[in-house]
Structures are given as structure tokens and as C-alpha cells.
Amino acid sequence: xxxxxxxxxxxxxxxxxxxxxxxxxxxxxxxxxxxxxxxxxxxxxxxxxxxxxxxxxxxxxxxxxxxxxxxxxxxxxxxxxxxx
Numbered sequence: 693x694x695x696x697x698x699x700x701x702x703x704x705x706x707x708x709x710x711x712x713x714x715x716x717x718x719x720x721x722x723x724x725x726x727x728x729x730x731x732x733x734x735x736x737x738x739x740x741x742x743x744x745x746x747x748x749x750x751x752x753x754x755x756x757x758x759x760x761x762x763x764x765x766x767x768x769x770x771x772x773x774x775x776x
Contacts, residue, residue, distance in 0.1 A: 700774070701732075703754065705761050712761035715770055 698718065705712040720734045721741070730741040730752060737760065744751040762770065 703756060703761070704764075705756065705758065707758070711764040712758060713764055713767055713770075714756060714761050715774060717774070 700718070701716040701721070703714045703716070716732055716734060720732050721730060722733065723730050732739050732741065732754060739754060739756070741752040741754050743749060744753050
């Protein structure tokens with residue numbers, strides 16, 4: 693299973709003028725057997741994880757829009773919320 697050894701997935705986006713992030717918990721990731729696809733769902737946010745390369749079912753990637761990420765200045769607040 694994806695993320696067997698981890699409890700969280702931290703996504704970081706580095707732009708020319710900003711550093712952005714988003715944190716997902718293991719429970720946010722699910723496998724839909726009928727579709728044979730992995731999804732991340734966090735509230736109203738839902739995205740599909742896709743293969744990095746054709747015929748590669750081991751390495752997956754998640755593409756996020758900058759609007760779906762948080763400014764790095766808020767990472768301490770988010771981590772505090774998660775680690776309570």
C-alpha cells in the first residue's frame with residue numbers, strides 16, 4: 693500500500709517568489725479498486741494520484757495548483773494542529 697511507512701505526505705512547491713505547502717494524512721489517501729486508482733480527498737478537495745511513467749504502478753505523483761497550496765509561513769500552525 694502507498695505510504696505504508698509514513699503517516700503524512702508533505703507537498704512543497706517552490707516558486708520564484710514564494711514557498712508553498714500542503715500536508716495530507718495517510719487517511720486522506722484511498723484506493724478505488726473499481727477504477728484501480730489512488731485518490732487524495734481532504735474535505736471538498738479531491739485529486740487523483742497518477743503514475744510517474746507509463747506501466748509504472750510503484751511511483752505516483754500528485755499535481756497541485758498554486759491556489760491549492762498554503763504559504764510556508766503557516767506551516768508551523770498546520771503542524772501544531774496535526775500533532776496535537
